[in-house]
Amino acid sequence: MKAGYLGPKATFTDIAVQNAFPDAERIGYTTIPDCFKAVINNEVDMAVVPFENALEGSVHLTTDYLFHETNPPIRAEIIVPIQQHLMVHPMQYNKWNEVERILSHPHALAQCHKFLHNQFRGVTLEQLTSTAAAAKYVSEHPESNIAAIANELAAEKYNLKIVKENIHDYDFNHTRFIVLAHSHTEILPSLTSTYEKTTIMVTLPSDRAGALHQVLSAFAWRRINLSKIESRPLKTGLGHYFFMIDINQSIEDQLVKNAIEEIESLGCHVKILGSYFSYHTQK
Amino acid sequence: MKAGYLGPKATFTDIAVQNAFPDAERIGYTTIPDCFKAVINNEVDMAVVPFENALEGSVHLTTDYLFHETNPPIRAEIIVPIQQHLMVHPMQYNKWNEVERILSHPHALAQCHKFLHNQFRGVTLEQLTSTAAAAKYVSEHPESNIAAIANELAAEKYNLKIVKENIHDYDFNHTRFIVLAHSHTEILPSLTSTYEKTTIMVTLPSDRAGALHQVLSAFAWRRINLSKIESRPLKTGLGHYFFMIDINQSIEDQLVKNAIEEIESLGCHVKILGSYFSYHTQK
Numbered sequence: 001m002k003a004g005y006l007g008p009k010a011t012f013t014d015i016a017v018q019n020a021f022p023d024a025e026r027i028g029y030t031t032i033p034d035c036f037k038a039v040i041n042n043e044v045d046m047a048v049v050p051f052e053n054a055l056e057g058s059v060h061l062t063t064d065y066l067f068h069e070t071n072p073p074i075r076a077e078i079i080v081p082i083q084q085h086l087m088v089h090p091m092q093y094n095k096w097n098e099v100e101r102i103l104s105h106p107h108a109l110a111q112c113h114k115f116l117h118n119q120f121r122g123v124t125l126e127q128l129t130s131t132a133a134a135a136k137y138v139s140e141h142p143e144s145n146i147a148a149i150a151n152e153l154a155a156e157k158y159n160l161k162i163v164k165e166n167i168h169d170y171d172f173n174h175t176r177f178i179v180l181a182h183s184h185t186e187i188l189p190s191l192t193s194t195y196e197k198t199t200i201m202v203t204l205p206s207d208r209a210g211a212l213h214q215v216l217s218a219f220a221w222r223r224i225n226l227s228k229i230e231s232r233p234l235k236t237g238l239g240h241y242f243f244m245i246d247i248n249q250s251i252e253d254q255l256v257k258n259a260i261e262e263i264e265s266l267g268c269h270v271k272i273l274g275s276y277f278s279y280h281t282q283k
Numbered sequence: 284m285k286a287g288y289l290g291p292k293a294t295f296t297d298i299a300v301q302n303a304f305p306d307a308e309r310i311g312y313t314t315i316p317d318c319f320k321a322v323i324n325n326e327v328d329m330a331v332v333p334f335e336n337a338l339e340g341s342v343h344l345t346t347d348y349l350f351h352e353t354n355p356p357i358r359a360e361i362i363v364p365i366q367q368h369l370m371v372h373p374m375q376y377n378k379w380n381e382v383e384r385i386l387s388h389p390h391a392l393a394q395c396h397k398f399l400h401n402q403f404r405g406v407t408l409e410q411l412t413s414t415a416a417a418a419k420y421v422s423e424h425p426e427s428n429i430a431a432i433a434n435e436l437a438a439e440k441y442n443l444k445i446v447k448e449n450i451h452d453y454d455f456n457h458t459r460f461i462v463l464a465h466s467h468t469e470i471l472p473s474l475t476s477t478y479e480k481t482t483i484m485v486t487l488p489s490d491r492a493g494a495l496h497q498v499l500s501a502f503a504w505r506r507i508n509l510s511k512i513e514s515r516p517l518k519t520g521l522g523h524y525f526f527m528i529d530i531n532q533s534i535e536d537q538l539v540k541n542a543i544e545e546i547e548s549l550g551c552h553v554k555i556l557g558s559y560f561s562y563h564t565q566k
Binding site for chain 2: 054055106213223224225227229231232233238240
């Protein structure tokens with residue numbers, strides 16, 4: 001089993017894959033679209049990408065790509081707790097509190113906003129494509145007095161010294177990853193699932209008053225619980241949106257099927273991203 | 284009249300202020316929260332900050348700050364078309380197509396995604412706090428073969444050479460800016476308004492099925508049109524959201540007043556951000 005993921009090695013996505021699919025061969029890709037394409041081209045059996053963070057919200061690139069492109073379905077979600085640490089090159093260990101630049105993923109920098117504001121006000125924050133990329137960069141620049149914010153796995157992998165543990169502002173922070181794979185591929189995470197979900201994307205027929213209300217009515221009177229409703233720009237002009245909706249039931253449920261059928265009859269365009277189980281990891 | 288805005292000089296926010304308040308004394312601030320605080324501390328009469336872009340969606344820092352902090356009300360919105368250009372230092376003019384790094388605001392980089400992908404694949408993209416900050420940086424590093432993506436005003440202000448005009452992927456792109464000011468301050472933009480809006484933020488009483496549907500029902504049966512509904516994380520855990528709702532009517536309308544009153548009676552917490560006029564600029 002080959003699992004593509006948003007690399008480099010030791011990203012939180014890598015942690016998600018290691019927890020859910022410990023026996024899979026892991027192949028890191030540079031961008032989220034590259035992960036999607038790897039499944040489409042059958043380079044890998046599945047792709048794991050970040051989808052939503054409890055503090056920062058959705059990963060827009062994933063959401064937009066799922067909406068605008070044709071992709072394999074979502075087959076599982078993996079929810080991972082996020083623990084961020086400040087790390088430096090061992091050569092810089094003695095002067096870590098005088099670092100000139102701090103590198104990380106924009107979400108990680110935001111997650112440590114209070115810590116950075118209190119301890120490193122004025123220090124340049126540099127945004128990289130992942131926390132692991134930041135750790136990698138620091139490991140390759142031993143002469144620079146710089147630090148990375150990343151996870152424990154990254155410190156280990158890139159031989160960095162953790163100088164401040166758990167610098168994230170909130171303890172309950174989690175990231176939700178999704179697993180994309182063709183429907184004929186068997187996906188069996190080494191975790192126990194608690195519940196099933198369905199994710200759909202809905203484009204309303206026009207800007208007519210109450211169109212979203214009609215869509216929600218189709219679910220509400222059937223007592224179908226929605227765990228998430230999010231709007232994203234359609235990219236056709238200010239004020240035009242599509243809606244991503246998470247349904248806390250399987251698409252196989254007759255009531256869910258009927259609700260979606262009726263929404264389509266109302267003139268909405270519905271794209272079903274997948275019906276899948278949700279898995280939680282301990283770390 | 285003093286207008287605080289997200290600086291440095293020549294950001295799109297600066298353009299918004301110049302168009303709407305040509306006679307105002309403009310004072311640039313480094314961060315969005317600093318703009319808000321400047322109004323609270325009466326350093327300025329109003330603050331202008333970006334709120335939403337047609338392609339990238341909401342500016343989360345503005346949204347989250349409006350939700351989590353106590354601020355003066357929104358008194359106006361200004362909608363500005365976005366035109367991005369690639370610019371370099373005059374000393375680098377001859378080798379601009381060999382630039383090693385391209386700097387800009389993350390939204391601007393995303394807005395020129397196709398152009399960058401086609402013409403500068405592999406070139407390092409560096410995210411700065413604004414398009415103008417990128418132009419400023421390029422102007423201060425004449426020896427570096429780097430480029431900025433920014434607007435015309437920035438090229439002018441920082442004496443850079445535009446080497447590619449209108450590199451943004453979509454033509455209809457606009458950004459929505461909001462004007463915050465104390466309610467006793469008179470706000471008179473030099474533009475003609477087309478309509479009035481009200482923005483509220485709603486926290487649902489619990490994760491009970493259909494709570495959002497109930498909120499939308501209160502508007503739908505009164506035929507009150509909502510131009511936007513967006514969820515953002517409450518920052519209390521994955522799956523907890525608040526909703527930002529734009530109502531296409533004034534809060535003075537009896538039906539709007541009643542709808543909000545009833546939503547509160549349902550156990551929702553409603554924060555009214557403001558009732559204001561919408562203004563469009565030509566460039």
